[in-house]
Amino acid sequence: MFTGIIQAMGTIGARERRGDDVRLEVAAADLGLADVAVGDSIAVNGVCLTAVRIDDGGFGADVSVETLDRTSLGQLDIGSAVNLEKALTPSTPLGGHLVSGHVDGLGTVEERYQDGRSWRFRFRAPDRLARYIAEKGSICIDGVSLTVNGVDGACFDVNIVPHTMDVTRFGGYRPGQSVNLEVDVIARYLERLMLGDEAATPGAGGITREFLARNGFRAD
Structure with missing residues (x-):
């Protein structure tokens, strides 16, 4: 971890x-x-x-x-x-969030622009990962723990302070570049747990409208 x-x-x-x-x-x-x-x-x-x-x-x-x-x-x-x-130890300060080092997929740098003394980056995640990315939630980009500032479909924004620009790869990012994404481990496991017994069914997907309807969820 x-x-x-x-x-x-x-x-x-x-x-x-x-x-x-x-x-x-x-x-x-x-x-x-x-x-x-x-x-x-x-x-x-x-x-x-x-x-x-x-x-x-x-x-x-x-x-x-x-x-x-x-x-x-x-x-x-x-x-x-x-x-x-x-790797962290029991005495390591948890300054970011718990990161497993197990990448969920590749994202793409969409845009970067200066925002005060910081930089604002927009990334596009694979569609299958969009459901795990929430505003003010955590995400890991190329190993950097970050807070999601905004979400729009499969795109999301993060704010990078000058220190992070200086001591990580972020300073060299340009539109079109690929980055490693790891979603919040809690979100990943929560979806699997919600599947219950259906998780053991071959080909079982994620949480869909059909799954929710079968389990008593009503949109109204």
Whole structure:
């Protein structure tokens, strides 16, 4: 688990194709790896990866086909900047929100403009994730814990203060860029719990009007 508070930025130092998977080497001298052991988790752009090699300058991690398909890690070039966070401990201040490091899908930067001293960003989420994104709720973008300021269909806005622009990848975001999205874990599990016994039915979808009608919900 993580908090969504970025501890350092690193860069992709190397990437090696190993069959269908990829070994990433991440330069992370500023992260402070003295307390990290092989087998520990590190979030890279919001993706929970297992460190398989560590030295003072960085770490290596394997990225599976599933992760390459669902996240933006496969799009990163050597030299690309990445947001980094070590796994939380019982004494870690929970400055953001509980983040699992399990990316739900890819979003797209739609717009960015200055708003006072801050920046306002608009993102488009996949349609299937829109129902989990609520105004003043929490969302994780490339590993950064943020508050949703507004929602319009599958699009949502966040406000980025100057500090966050300086210490994360947000400063380099441009329209059309892909980002990793993780919705609030409570919203994700709540929907599954509401399905009850139907969750065990093959092909069971999410909460639909038909599902609500079968379970006694009346729109009037």
